Amino acid sequence: MRNDWDDEQLLAELREAMRARRAVPSWFVGTGKSAYAWHNIDAELAQLTYDSQTDADRVAVVRSENASIRALTFTSAHLSIELEVAGDSLLGQVIPLQAGTLEARTKAAVTTSPVDEAGFFALEPIPASPFQLRFRATDGAYVMTGWITL
């Protein structure tokens, strides 16, 4: 198949293509480019697999008494991180249960919290959004979540 745009069509398409590019704020492009800093970091990305707000319909049927508590679950190939908002704290548990260290990262700061043998940890106060969690297990496993906004 050959390209059969005439000159006018080609110019019109080009104009549209350049307009679409100009419409994008430079910070939006910059955010995408800086994501590459995570390339080859020795950490598995844990995906958000449950959010009590997003999945509210499902929860309401099963356990309506808990529907007002914000709960999130992040899952990677090897472990899950469960989070629950409790007042000013963010309580969490690593499953399967294991000890390690948890970092909460905002753009400005990193806060480190211990994770006990039962996988429990607490972050207080809840980091300014957006933030990211990274869990380093004592056996060396390393998992990070995507950016979280609460």
Added chain:
Amino acid sequence: MGLKASRPGLAGHGDPAAAALPARAAAGDQGAWDEIVERYAPMVWSICTRFPLSDRDLEDVAQNVWLQLVEQLGKPPEPAALAGWLAAATRRECRRVVTAARGPEPPGTQPDAVPVDAVPVDAVPVDAVPVDAVPVDAVPVDAGPVDAGPVADDAVLGEEIIMAERHAALRAALAELPAPCQPLIGMLVSDPPHSDAAISTALGIPAESIGPRLARCLEWMRESSALLGLAEAGANRPGGDPGA
């Protein structure tokens, strides 16, 4: 047309340089990654603008979408399916953020989560809101079901993907052109476009030579690997109206 448009041969780029970008980025080439972002950020942005998102939400979406792609680099989808993958990931993240922002939070905790002036008031019929899903007083009148509205169904996403590939190929073709062509075409497609007199002055060429020079540049452009690749991929229908 639906998401099948993201399969190779429909919206895939036949441009070998573009197709090589994911593998180069996976091998550690930040420049290749930057090109991927430059190429597809307009599509990610365009899909996001279909949702009522604040700047902070948009940054949240962008971070998560690109982070997920970084994570995928070692095990990429077919290069030709990259746009489709990104489009689907963007829609998923936008829906997640929109849903979270309108959730049953105490009033006032996230005053800027959904700026009122960013919400298309009549985008979704009010009666489409599932009234039993959330407390009635927590439902903004204009927050329709993000899963069912016209904001980004599969057909819309398919169009976004095809348009993104077409626009990316056009921008790449422009960048491939010999040096004298680039300012000439750049001035002609700027917004607003420049007059022949202004172009003549700025580029130091006679006004009457603009037409012939432009014709030659556009002919080169049609022969560029970016546009030939696009033509092979079958996504070169201008403006969705092939009969024009």
